[in-house]
Amino acid sequence: MKIYHFILTLLCCGISMAQTTISGSVKDSKNEPVPAANIKVVGDAAGTVSDGNGKFSLKTNKKPPFTIQVSSIGYATQKVEVASASQNVVVTLESSDNKLDEIVISASRTPERILESPVTIERMGLQDIKKTSSANYYEGLENLKEVHFNTSSMSFKSINTRGFSTIANTRFMQLVDNMDNSSPALNFPLGNLVGISELDIQSVELLPGASSALYGANAFNGILFMNSKSPFTNQGLSFYAKYGQTTQEVAGTNDYWDFGIRAAHAFTKHFALKGNFTFMKAKEWMADDQTDVNGGAIGHTANRNYNGMNVYGDEASTFINNVGQVSRTGYAEKYLTDNNIHAIKADFAAHIKPWADDKEIILQHKIGMGNTIYQGASKYMLKNFIMQQTRAEFKGKNFFVRGYMSTEDAGDSYDMQFAALNINRAAKSDTGWFTDYATMFLQSQIFMGVNATQADALARNWANNNINPTPLPLVANGQPQFQPGTPQFETAYKQVVSDPDLRTGAKFLDNSKLYHADANYNFRDEIKFAEIQIGGSYRKYIMNSQGTIFTDFDGPLKYDEYGAYTQIQKKVMDDRIKLTGSVRYDKSKNFEGQFSPRVSVVYSAGATKSHNFRVSFQTGFRNPTTQDQYIGLNIGAFALIGSAPDNLGRYTETQNVSTAGQLLNGGQATVDLNGYNAYDNAFTSASVAKFRQTGNVADLQKSSLGYIKPEQVKAFEVGYKSSIKGFGVDLNAYYNIYNNFSTTARVYAPYYGNVSTDVATAAQALSNGDARLFQVYSNSVATVNSLGLGAGLSKKVYKNFELGANYNYAQFDFNQDEDPSFISYFNTPKHRVKASLSNTKLFKNFGFNINWRWSEQYKWESSFADGMIPSISVFDAQASYALPALKSVLKVSGTNIGGKDYLQVVGAGRIGQQWLVSWTINP
Structure with missing residues (x-):
């Protein structure tokens, strides 16, 4: 209230x-x-x-x-x-045919024309925001050059620039009113879930390359700046309402609602307030891909060890002698979530100008809450989550000092995979199910004379449903599998999703926090020969998942980071050459300090200095995330282990040893494992796959992965911006060299046998099914290179018709022989093309905008699943009509018009069509 x-x-x-x-x-x-x-x-x-x-x-x-x-x-x-x-x-x-005179701040932390930016920068201003053909301005960013989206949910989209990202894009930073709105626990932005309302957004600036020299860790492959309006300059009451429908093949046609309100008032020249509130409600893009993640057909009839893409619970798998590897019957994702999503955002700010000059104090609080779906190593329903940010800032013409706090509460969020596993276990334990399966499979062959395919069908029916079609004297080891929609299923589901013990439940807890402070001072009024800036920052992470994500079962885990930087800019040769040099030093608790230099030269040619050439060398680094360091999560099929030195011994689990393996394990029926097993006594997954094909022990290779450390990038970039006979031209090319590239790898740790000194015994453990699959966080020894180029053109072609087009090429390369287990997660099309045609004044009060984008097929890699993303072509459009007397605008828009459902993330829901009618009042 x-x-x-x-x-x-x-x-x-x-x-x-x-x-x-x-x-x-x-x-x-x-x-x-x-x-x-x-x-x-x-x-x-x-x-x-x-x-x-x-x-x-x-x-x-x-x-x-x-x-x-x-x-x-x-x-x-x-x-x-x-x-x-x-x-x-x-x-x-007077009309200006290009946008190169727009002022940006993010590239150099000082106002400058976009034409003179020392690095590639993209911008979305008020007019671009108003005419977007997407459902909202944030989704409209996908039409910018350099931007590629990874969609986990209708309400959770992740921005990818220059590759190497999954939905959890920890190489990209997003600042909302200069606050990093990454999740404190997960260290990546949550789309616009805690962002800015479209009524309050002033501008968006995007730096697609490395920016660590000014912005520190994680400003590695790109940084997005979202800036809100000031209540001093944008006052009054604004409102928007949207209604529409979404259409998807598997979900059908569903309603979409979105509305927002903004109120702002300057009470005096010294004091102003503003408040925003938005609400969105819709049906999720449903994920219903039931193909086997390991390739092949759908269902257990094609593969006894079937593991469906959007089927969970079938991760419970074991090896049965004389049968092979067998998995339990799981539940489709649609039965584990109602696919209803909603998002609520609110923020309040007081702006105070105590003096006659431009010094300003800002006190702000933001809150975002709702339901959405996040796909990481597993599939997570983020339900009733809450994230809040509180900021205090004092700024003036040449300085700022700010501090903010980010907090999050996972609410009723849960892991769908564990929900399915433990609903199954509520009916029958894994041991009981596999015992029932093995008993029926073997006895049906012996006493009924059926073949293996028939035996499998009988065995699964018996294990699932306790139905015995034979006179065999069998006793079931538990209840039948609970069927979706039945009271038994609903009771088990409610119990499991409210239980944070992953051995019996699926809920995860998270009350992590982030504290951040930074400051900057520009000496341009004190020092005249050049523009010199200094600044610094401090950050503290407090992880609190109560052992459900991190190894913080005995209390919150804490670590901090700090950094300092300086920059000098100088114009020479009649202001035709602008020289920029920056350097920053950063230190994190668990890692050595990092220096991040940047140098650039911009040359303005021509009589009006309208031909601008630039060349730059930048560096970036990324500290390992909180997950990289402190995760300790058993997700069934494998366990995720962070490599902070004090984390490896904190993670423990107990595994059962096979009957055959007990003879090699001193008669012990169980074995205790920890993080050291994953890093110090494990085989590479590639060598295990080869060993299983050949049976040759010599094919096994010890994993030599070390503990994770920061990754670095050296970025070389050239660019050109100009206006040529009314054409706005923007060209850029880059070449990146990555060292200590952070990656994940799968390794197998045998329950017994040393992988270095007793390979034969360790190999026997693999053959007996006595090995644990771990996903570990480390750095590749391979040098990874990426390169790309971008070209953008824009022009007013006839009257007020504005035509735009852009193209991006992206590629990466590394030597697989240097690191056979390396997974790049590049997840970026090699070729992308986008085009737009708009006219905001086609005739009185009427305008339109059309957007088209195409990308070619590419390979998707993630810890959830790998696969191919098909080539896509998407057409969006909107038409708007202004009602000046009501100070409002009516808009009709459609996305993916006439197109088929398309995929952006393997394992996520395909994106269908969306039609909206909106009414905006903005005096």
């Missing part, structure tokens, strides 16, 4: 101390209104934006005469003198 009370307070408060109110309108050279133009009083914080009819009203404490500055994307900035408060200010903006 506090949220609603706060919003009502903002709506009801209309007191203003401004002394002067001016009104006017903004038009273009054809006398057409220019909506969403920025109007600012020069030398004062007062500002506003024009409405859908180009009109504006601006309050300021300044008395005439004074100057206002008017700007809008696609137009040249104009300054107008205001002589009196009664003056009707009419501003005419």
Whole structure:
């Protein structure tokens, strides 16, 4: 209720101390209104934006005469003198055919024209946000050059730039109002689940390359900046409502709802408040791929050890003498989640300007909650999760000091795989099920004379359903398998998803936190020969999963990181050459310190300096994530082990030894394993696969993976930006060299036998099924290289028609012989093409936007499953009509129009079609 009370307070408060109110309108050279133009009083914080009819009203404490500055994307900035408060200010903006004069801050932590950026940068401004043809502006980022999406859920999309990412893109950083909104426990962004409402978003800037020299760890393959509007310059009450339907082959047609409200008011020139609230509700893109993850047909009739892609519980598998490897019957994903998703976001901010200058204090709190699906090593239902961020910042013209805290609560989230495993076990233990299966399989062959295929069908029916079609004297070892929809299944399901003990339940707990502080000072007013900046940051992680994710069963685990940087910029040769040099040092608790330098040169050629060439050398590094270091998670088929030195002994598990293996294990029926087994006494998975084919012990190879350490990248980039006869041209190419590339690998740790000194016994353990599969976190000894290029063109082709197109090429290379077990997780198409056609003023108050994108087939690799992503071609479009009298816009949009359901992530739901009608009121 506090949220609603706060919003009502903002709506009801209309007191203003401004002394002067001016009104006017903004038009273009054809006398057409220019909506969403920025109007600012020069030398004062007062500002506003024009409405859908180009009109504006601006309050300021300044008395005439004074100057206002008017700007809008696609137009040249104009300054107008205001002589009196009664003056009707009419501003005419001249069209500009390119966006290269837009101001960006992220590339150098200082305002500069995008044309002069020392590195590749993409930007989405207010006009781009308004005309997006996607369901929302965040999904519209997929139409930018360099951006590729990995979709885990309709409400959870992960941005991929320059490759090497899964849904959990820990190589990419996302800053929302300068706060890292990565999950404190998982260390990767959660899409826009805790982001910014489309009513409050001011701009989005994307740096697709390495940026560690200024932004530290994890600004490795890209960084996204999402900036919200100030309540001083964007005031009033705004609202949007969207209704539509989604259509997917396996889920059918379902409703989609989304609405939001923003309230902002500057009570005086010193104090302003704003609040935002959004709610989205929809049916998930359902995942229903039942093909075997190991290849082949669907079902146990084709493979006794069947492991369906979106079937869980069949990970319980064992080797039965004279039968082979057999898995239990599982449950399809659709029975383990209702596929209903919703997302709620709210944020509140107080902006205080105590003095007459531009110094500002910002106090902000953000909260995001809801349901979504995350696919990692397993499939997770994030249900009723909550993530919050609280920020305090003091900033001025040349400095900022900020601190923020991120907290999360997993709520009722659970692991679908463990849910299925333990629902099965609630009916019958794994030992009981496999005993029933083996008994019926062997006895049906002996007493009934059936073949192996028939014996398998009889054995599975007996183990699942306790149905014995023979007069054999068999006694079942438990109840029949619970069928979805029955009271027995529902009771077991509710019990399992509320139980955090993964031996009997599926719920995971997470109350992790992150504390961060950073500061920056620019000496441009004190030092004149060059622009010099210094800055630094400190961060503390507190992991608290109560042993359900990390090895924190005896209390929260903590570690910290800190860093400092400096940058110098200098223009020479009549400002035609801009030189930039940066260096940063970072240190994390468990690792050695890292230096990250960056140097760049920008040369502006031509009479108007409109031909801009750039070359840069950058470095980046990525500290191992909290999972890389401290995870200790038994997910059944394998266990995930982090390699922090104090983590290996903390993880323990007990495994049963086969009857044959007990003779080699001193008669012991069980064995205790820990993280040291995974790193110090294990075979590579590739050599085990070969051994199982050949039976030759000499094929087995000891895993030599070491404990994980930070990875580094050296990035070389060249680029060109210009406007040539009305064409906006943006070209770039890069070459990256990765060292200590962080990766995961599967290894087999035998229950007995030393893989170095007693290979024969360890090999026998493999043959007896007495080996544990671990997924470990380490670094590749191979040098990994990647390269790519991008080209973007834009032009106003006829009247207000704007045409855009871009192309990206991405490739990587490494020597497999240097590291046979290396998995790249590149997950990026080699070729991608995107195009757009728009006209915001096709005729009075009417505009449209069309987007098309294509990418070729590529290989997807992840700890969940591998496979091929087919080539896709997607067509999106929107048409909008402004209602100036109501200060609103009506929009109809569609995504994947006329297309088939397509895949972005192996194992996730295919993406269908979406149609929306929206109404936005934004005075």
